[in-house]
Amino acid sequence: xxxxxxxxxxxxxxxxxxxxxxxxxxxxxxxxxxxxxxxxxxxxxxxxxxxxxxxxxxxxxxxxxxxxxxxxxxxxxxxxxxxxxxxxxxxxxxxxxxxxxxxxxxxxxxxxxxxxxxxxxxxxxxxxxxxxxxxxxxxxxxxxxxxxxxxxxxxxxxxxxxxxxxxxxxxxxxxxxxxxxxxxxxxxxxxxxxxxxxxxxxxxxxxxxxxxxxxxxxxxxxxxxxxxxxxxxxxxxxxxxxxxxxxxxxxxxxxxxxxxxxxxxxxxxxxxxxxxxxxxxxxxxxxxxxxxxxxxxxxxxxxxxxxxxxxxxxxxxxxxxxxxxxxxxxxxxxxxxxxxxxxxxxxxxxxxxxxxxxxxxxxxxxxxxxxxxxxxxxxxxxxxxxxxxxxxxxxxxxxxxxxxxxxxxxxxxxxxxxxxxxxxxxxxxxxxxxxxxxxxxxxxxxxxxxxxxxxxxxxxxxxxxxxxxxxxxxxxxxxxxxxxxxxxxxxxxxxxxxxxxxxxxxxxxxxxxxxxxxxxxxxxxxxxxxxxxxxxxxxxxxxxxxxxxxxxxxxxxxxxxxxxxxxxxxxxxxxxxxxxxxxxxxxxxxxxxxxxxxxx
Numbered sequence: 098x099x100x101x102x103x104x105x106x107x108x109x110x111x112x113x114x115x116x117x118x119x120x121x122x123x124x125x126x127x128x129x130x131x132x133x134x135x136x137x138x139x140x141x142x143x144x145x146x147x148x149x150x151x152x153x154x155x156x157x158x159x160x161x162x163x164x165x166x167x168x169x170x171x172x173x174x175x176x177x178x179x180x181x182x183x184x185x186x187x188x189x190x191x192x193x194x195x196x197x198x199x200x201x202x203x204x205x206x207x208x209x210x211x212x213x214x215x216x217x218x219x220x221x222x223x224x225x226x227x228x229x230x231x232x233x234x235x236x237x238x239x240x241x242x243x244x245x246x247x248x249x250x251x252x253x254x255x256x257x258x259x260x261x262x263x264x265x266x267x268x269x270x271x272x273x274x275x276x277x278x279x280x281x282x283x284x285x286x287x288x289x290x291x292x293x294x295x296x297x298x299x300x301x302x303x304x305x306x307x308x309x310x311x312x313x314x315x316x317x318x319x320x321x322x323x324x325x326x327x328x329x330x331x332x333x334x335x336x337x338x339x340x341x342x343x344x345x346x347x348x349x350x351x352x353x354x355x356x357x358x359x360x361x362x363x364x365x366x367x368x369x370x371x372x373x374x375x376x377x378x379x380x381x382x383x384x385x386x387x388x389x390x391x392x393x394x395x396x397x398x399x400x401x402x403x404x405x406x407x408x409x410x411x412x413x414x415x416x417x418x419x420x421x422x423x424x425x426x427x428x429x430x431x432x433x434x435x436x437x438x439x440x441x442x443x444x445x446x447x448x449x450x451x452x453x454x455x456x457x458x459x460x461x462x463x464x465x466x467x468x469x470x471x472x473x474x475x476x477x478x479x480x481x482x483x484x485x486x487x488x489x490x491x492x493x494x495x496x497x498x499x500x501x502x503x504x505x506x507x508x509x510x511x512x513x514x515x516x517x518x519x520x521x522x523x524x525x526x527x528x529x530x531x532x533x534x535x536x537x538x539x540x541x542x543x544x545x546x547x548x549x550x551x552x553x554x555x556x557x558x559x560x561x562x563x564x565x566x567x568x569x570x571x572x573x574x575x576x577x578x579x580x581x582x583x584x585x586x587x588x589x590x591x592x593x594x595x596x597x598x599x600x601x602x603x604x605x606x607x608x609x610x611x612x613x614x615x616x617x618x619x620x621x622x623x624x625x626x627x628x629x630x631x632x633x634x635x636x637x638x639x640x641x642x643x644x645x646x647x648x649x650x651x652x653x654x655x656x657x658x659x660x661x662x663x664x665x666x667x668x669x670x671x672x673x674x675x676x677x678x679x680x681x682x683x684x685x686x687x688x689x690x691x692x693x694x695x696x697x
Contacts, residue, residue: 106168106182107166107168108165108188108189112189114162114165114188115188115189115191119161119276119356120160120161120624121154121276121624123154123161123187124151124152126187127147127148127154128147128148128151129211131144131145131147131148131151131218132207132208132211132218133199133200133203133208134199135219136204136207137203146177149174149175149499150175150180152499153174161188162188163653164470165184165185165188172470174469174470174501174650183195204225206232206233206235207222210225210230210231210236213233213259214261214563215261215262215563216262224239224245224248227247227249228247236259236263240256240259274313274314274594275314276312276313276593276594276623277311277312277314277623277660278660279356280307280314283317283356283358284307284319287319287338287360288301288303290336291321291329291332294329294332296325296332297325298321298322298329299322299323299367300320300322301320301321301322302319302320302374304318304377304378305377305378308378309378309430309433309434310430310431310666311667312593312660312664313593313594314358316358316360317360317361318377319361319362319363320363320373320374320377321362321363321365322365322367322370323364326348326364329364330346330347330348330362330364336352338355338356340354340355340357348364349361349363349364350362367414369400369401369402369413370414370415371413371415371416371417371418371419372399372400372403373400373401375413375416375419378430379433379435380435381435382434382435383435383439384435385435386435387423390423391403398419420442425442425443426447428442429447429666431666432666432667448670449671450666450669450670450671451645451665451666451672451674451675452662453659455675455678456658456662456675457486457677457678458480458485458486458487458677458681459480459646459649459658459677460489460491460553460584460644460676460677461532461555461618461644461646462476462480462490462646462648462649463490463491463492463493463532463649464476464490466490466492466503466511467493467503468493468501469492469650470650471652473490473514474522475652476490476649476652477490477522477527478522480655481525485525486524486526486680486681487525487528488528489529489530489553490527491532491553492508492511492532493531493532494531494533494534494543495534495542495543496536497534500559502534502542503531508531508543508547512529512550528552529551530554531551531554531555532586533548533554533555534556534559534560535556535558535573537560537572539575545579545581548579548581549581551581552688553583553688554581554582555583555586555618555646556582557585557586557590558590559590562599563599564600565600566600566601569599569600570600570602570606573585573588573601573606577606577610580613580691582615584615584616584618584644585606585615585617586618586646586648587627587648588601588603588606588618588627589603589628590627591625591626592624593623593624593625598627603635607632607636607639608639610641611641614642614691616641616643616644616676617636617642617643618644619633619645619661619668620646620648620661621645621646621660621661621662621664626661626664628668629664629668630667631668632668633664633665633668633669634668634669634670636668637668642674642676643670643675643676644675644677645662645664645665
């Protein structure tokens with residue numbers, strides 16, 4: 098019998114994916130399928146295949162639409178033909194028949210329970226069988242009434258974990274936000290479409306928390322100046338991404354996009370643009386402090402400009418005019434959080450914030466030796482094409498089997514391929530490294546003699562992230578004290594919107610890193626952005642060196658550097674605070690001196 102031909106999953110060039118279907122949403126669908134299959138008692142290998150696909154989708158640095166358009170869904174790690182077909186169906190239609198069939202067969206509400214941290218399908222089923230719990234509300238009542246304590250295996254600690262998990266899930270559901278990496282390209286697309294409308298636009302800017310570069314966005318504000326405000330409002334409300342028009346006025350409209358994000362467009366006269374842009378960009382705290390500074394100078398500041406004591410107005414067509422009126426230099430949007438930026442500006446102490454142009458290389462990346470999708474050479478060429486002088490290949494170590502971690506023998510074999518790529522691409526340099534697992538018992542995944550043979554060692558925690566704070570902190574501190582560990586990657590292990598940070602004492606890690614010279618990473622993968630801006634600033638203040646890396650698993654992932662740079666800027670980092678701004682020879686000399694390695 099001839100082999101069944103493979104289905105062509107490459108979409109037509111003019112087919113747009115359904116709005117709102119993104120990596121995180123697809124990952125949740127795969128996780129839900131795995132949970133429902135487990136409820137039904139299906140084959141554990143089949144269940145695991147969906148969980149592994151969910152991990153791939155959740156952790157991949159590129160938008161899933163890129164491999165979908167290129168017809169390479171099946172080339173993704175842990176995504177075979179059957180799962181690729183389901184991803185394709187979701188991207189094309191927004192729904193999945195297989196998923197709906199499973200939902201009809203599983204007791205209602207059980208899936209809702211598995212969204213709570215520390216409640217897997219087995220726990221949810223146990224609660225359902227013993228107490229008839231089939232919803233979050235029923236679980237809350239059972240906890241309040243003390244009935245969960247009667248279920249075999251649920252002691253005081255287990256019950257408290259359920260309470261904590263339920264509180265975390267409820268907080269998350271009440272704070273639905275969109276990743277910056279999803280919202281920013283969408284905002285750029287909306288602005289481009291308005292510019293392409295043919296209407297006379299003098300200025301148009303995205304404001305709000307997006308302009309400040311927050312890692313997640315609640316809604317979107319767009320400000321525009323035009324001589325035809327009504328036509329611009331009409332054009333905006335008719336954009337193809339719009340799912341609902343909430344309000345439609347002469348100078349402002351509010352819409353809800355098909356992915357659920359709310360967007361406001363405000364059309365205003367040019368003479369008010371600077372004051373309004375400042376007002377709608379700054380945080381509440383920043384704007385209060387700016388108004389207080391104005392009052393101290395006999396002025397009132399509002400979204401339309403300044404008012405003098407005699408009632409006359411000072412209009413500001415640019416933001417620079419707003420700041421200059423108060424005797425301040427222009428403050429970068431990322432700093433406008435009311436966290437000392439006004440005082441620093443007044444004293445002439447604003448930092449020269451790092452930019453993408455300052456970056457010389459990337460020190461945390463993966464190839465198809467582990468869970469990446471490209472060869473070492475393809476990754477290196479992509480980095481070189483960005484103008485970088487170096488990159489590191491840091492495939493996973495052996496304990497992380499879900500990511501096909503490399504054994505000691507494989508890491509030694511990989512060295513030969515790295516050497517060959519360096520021969521081809523010189524003077525560009527590929528550093529041979531590893532993303533070293535800090536195991537649950539606190540030991541490192543390779544012995545010191547193996548680590549000493551590598552150019553660079555990036556250590557991280559993937560397992561046991563829910564351990565108590567003292568335990569997870571001790572693991573990371575021990576890694577910092579190992580002279581062969583150069584960088585601690587994504588220190589808290591957070592996945593924005595789906596996994597809270599671990600209980601790691603980051604301040605303790607910063608203190609030890611300052612002593613040991615260990616570098617802390619700002620992971621630029623949009624779902625991580627870890628360290629965040631708060632700990633970035635504390636590291637900067639402590640003199641701890643940072644490394645902004647993309648954790649790329651595909652050549653396209655290098656573009657995510659902009660999100661890591663945004664975090665660094667919000668954390669007041671300059672180029673001097675970041676290891677990956679160093680030229681190649683300086684970096685190699687530092688690595689050689691640090692680990693007494695044969696780097697050169």
